[in-house]
Amino acid sequence: MQTPLKEPLERFHAEIGSARSIAECSGSFLRVLKPYHIDTFASGEIDVSARQRSVFFAIEWPERWRNFYFSSGIIDRDPAIEGLAWYGTPFTWGELRADRRISQLGTDALDLIKAHGWSDGVVVPIPRGGTRYGIVGVVAQAPAVINANAKSLIGLLAVCFHERVRALAPVEGFPVPPAGLSERETQCLRLIARGYSDREVGGQLGIATSTAHEYAENAKRKLLASSRAEAVALAISLGIIAV
Secondary structure (H helix, E strand, O other), X not given: OOOOOHHHHHHHHHHHHHOOOHHHHHHHHHHHHHHHOEEEEEEEEEEOOXXXXXXXXXXXXXXXXXXXXXXXXXXXXOHHHHHOOOOOOOEEHHHHHHOOOOOHHHHHHHHHHHHOOEEXXXXXXXXXXXXXXEEEEEEEXXXXXXXXXXXXXXXXXXXXXXXXXXXXXXXXXOOOOHHHOXXXXXXXXXXXXXXXXXXXXHHHHOOOHHHHHHHHHHHHHHOOOXXXXXXHHHHHHOOOOOO
């Protein structure tokens, strides 16, 4: 007999495996999370030592919260990111609120989230090594309370969802510019990863060699890379480009 945990996981795995777009993946993710009153989530990659390198693959946020998050600089005090330093497995907003290690800025952010009507949620870290993490954050409306069993299931579902949208994003596109890179800068990195010179990049994109060089240097700067090779390696590891 299948367990209550196994059934939704297998069903979701089949749906996500056949999904051909990030929108389809997000729809399936929201449906399976509906019993927990979850209607808000984000999925991406983060380097906690260099948050400028943050990449989002999927965002399902109310417009008011999305605008606030990206205009207020809250990423620098996001309690979910702060918690990555302490938790190697999924953790809840309730656990964060009770954690005495959280900064005042993190507490303020949690209070702000609660004021917007979201009572609890789960943060799912996906360690990539060092200070790099994949991360999925889901938030539930009141009166939801995420118990241990729900947290475990949500963690499994989130990893499955994350890896699928991570594979789709370099082809389909990102909800916000990844690591602040423009589309042209990303295109240049993709061609440089294939061994193209500035002249060849320019020819492929229909731009001057000097312009191609400028885009590549801008991408290197935004990724805080010391060389083009490092910029390409970072772009690949963050899921910005695929090779």
